[in-house]
Amino acid sequence: MPDDTSRFIRACRGEPHDTIPVWFMRQAGRYQPSYRALRQRYSMLQLARTPELIRDITVRPVEDLGVDAAILFSDIMIPLASLGIDFDIQENVGPVVAQPVETRADVDALKPFDATDVDFVLEGVERTVSALNGVPLIGFSGAPFTLASYIVEGAPSRTYRRTKHMMWQEPDTFAMLMERLADMVIAYLKAQAAAGASALQIFDSWVGALSVADYRDSVLPHMVHIFSSLIELNLPLIYFGVGNQHLxxxxxxxxxxxxxxxxxxxxxxxxxxxxxxxxxxGNLDPERVTAGMDTAEQGAIDICRAMRGDPRFIFNLGHGVPKETDPAVLKHIVDRVHAMGGDGA
Structure with missing residues (x-):
């Protein structure tokens, strides 16, 4: 169960807390000198499959920045290996799938998710929770549509053409794929919660590529199924997308x-x-933190002023921390937001 004294957890629930909580998506990543040093020795997948490294990478930004929550260091593709999806994460490219899912036979061939296949993640969660000294840990998964977009396209896409074609032209196949992925997401997140995660976030990064009608017809029922299955955990459940104002x-x-x-x-x-x-x-423009201290600070001030007094607000970027970010800028933003939320100037 999450720590009820945490300002992050209390803000998730709309309960009174002392100041605005802050964390950053991709707060453990390439902008950190310590992370870049590890990447000289290990691939991304090696890091994400080694429990003690998961712990060290996840905890470091909490210690360095003073953020109010940690987010598990991993990748949304990790649990797909349990389904039989063979993939690699290539530098400056992203996930690349060896054999994209194209037909109903391909969907039928996917194996049921087995949490023992991600025991390294769950051990990483346990080790991280022990090291965080009460700071909440956010576990996470990709959402079915975003995961489908990778395994159907075979690699990152700008148009999601193959995914949309399957959704429109083979709706039964697409629905079956979404069901398989939704079942995986539920089991994976429940396993992270059992290992000690205090909150769960589902990343639907590419869902903004869909129209409202397509989202309601082909995605929404699966997301309702996921969240209704997770509500029994009594944990904060976070849903995030990009370019999705219409959704x-x-x-x-x-x-x-x-x-x-x-x-x-x-x-x-x-x-x-x-x-x-x-x-x-949210929702500071991520590029503000690459544009210098003053630009980042002014953006944060504007957001905090707009949301001042709102008990249901958590400060974050509008997407992940860019790799070019100066860690000192992030630390300053954390301190500034905390001061403003505590009625500082």
């Missing part, structure tokens, strides 16, 4: 308790649209 109302109807907002949508607008009963997380 926010539908995404908020899934049962998520927290909705991550990217930098394109003002948080005040999202609050008006979605009402007071869901926590909002």
């Amino acid at each position: 926010l109302e539908a995404m908020a109807s899934t049962g998520a308790s927290v909705l991550g907002i990217d930098w394109r949508t003002p948080l005040s607008q999202a609050r008006t649209m979605l009402g007071p009963s869901i926590t909002l997380q």
Whole structure:
């Protein structure tokens, strides 16, 4: 169970807390000199499959930056290996799948998810929770559509053409694929919760490529199934997408308790649209933290002023930390947001 005294957990629940909680997506990553040093010795997948390295990489930004939550160091592709998906994560490319899923036979050939296949992740969660001294750990998974977009396309895509063609032309095949992936997400996140995660985030990074109608028809039922299956855990459940302003109302109807907002949508607008009963997380433009201390600080100040007094607000970027970021800028932002949320100037 999460620590009820944590400002991050309390903000997720809309409960009173002392100041605005802060964490950053990709806060453990390539902008850190310590992480770059590890990448000289290990591949991304080697790091993500070694429990003691998962722990060290996850904990480091909490120690360095003073953020209010850790997020597990891993990759959304990791559990797909249990289904029989052969993939690699290539530098400056991203996930590349050896044999993309193209037909109903390919979907039928996927194996059921087995949590013992990701025991290194679960051990990493346990080791990390022990090292965090009460700071909440966010476990995570990719969402079915975003995962499908990788395994159907075979690699990162700008158009998601093959995925959309399957969704439109072979709807039964696509629905079966989404069901298989949804079942995997549920089991994977429940296993992370059992290992000690205090909150769970589902990354649907590429869902903004869909129309509202396609999202409601082909994605929403699976997301409702996921969140309704996870609610028994009594943990904060975070849902995040990119370029998805047109989908926010539908995404908020899934049962998520927290909705991550990217930098394109003002948080005040999202609050008006979605009402007071869901926590909002975001949404500084990630490029502000690469543009210098003053530019990053002003963006953070503007967001905190707009959300001041809102008990359901968590400060974050609108996407992941860019690799060019100066860690000192992130540390300054954490301190500045904490000061503003505590009624500092």
